[in-house]
Amino acid sequence: MKKIFFAVCILAAFLSGFAFKAVTEKESDALKRVTGIGGIFFKSKDPKKMREWYKEHLGFEVNEYGSVFEWYQGADNSKKGFSQWSPFSEKTKYFQPSEKDFMINYRVHDLEKLVEQLKKENVTILDKIEAYDYGKFVHIMDIEGNKIELWEPNDTEYEKLGQSMGSKTTK
DSSP: OHHHHHHHHHHHHHHHHHHHHHHHOOGGGSOOOEEEEEEEEEEESOHHHHHHHHHHHHOOOOBTTBEEEEEEOSSOTTSEEEEEEEEEETTOOTTTTOOSSEEEEEEESOHHHHHHHHHHTTOEEOSOOEEETTEEEEEEEOTTSOEEEEEEEOHHHHHHHHHHTTOOOBO
């Protein structure tokens, strides 16, 4: 009987610890990883013709890099967000070391913390974090050899950059 009572007490303490952690842990304390798609990049035989085709047939607003999609963030629908669509030359080396014809850019919340965690998880980090006014970037590889770009955006500065280039967004 004492063994059963002792086991129940240990189980109750164990479960209470989980309950306490769940109640006290704030959502902001949890590491946020990917928060959305930041861009889709792909190789094209003729990027200029590709941009023009999408403009003519699908209504994309294009610039020399592709098209920027403007949307509003779900967590705060008063804040704009942006995703980039870009055809690259089929000869680009930007996607290397990947042999694939595409690269996806994912939006992330805190790039430094995420890179620290990914290193602990033995994810291949290809370069150092680069910072620009419109955000921070780093490249990683997934398990099938796809190069992935991670972007911690500064959407306000990204919008200013587009405006300074005279670009319009696709809405």
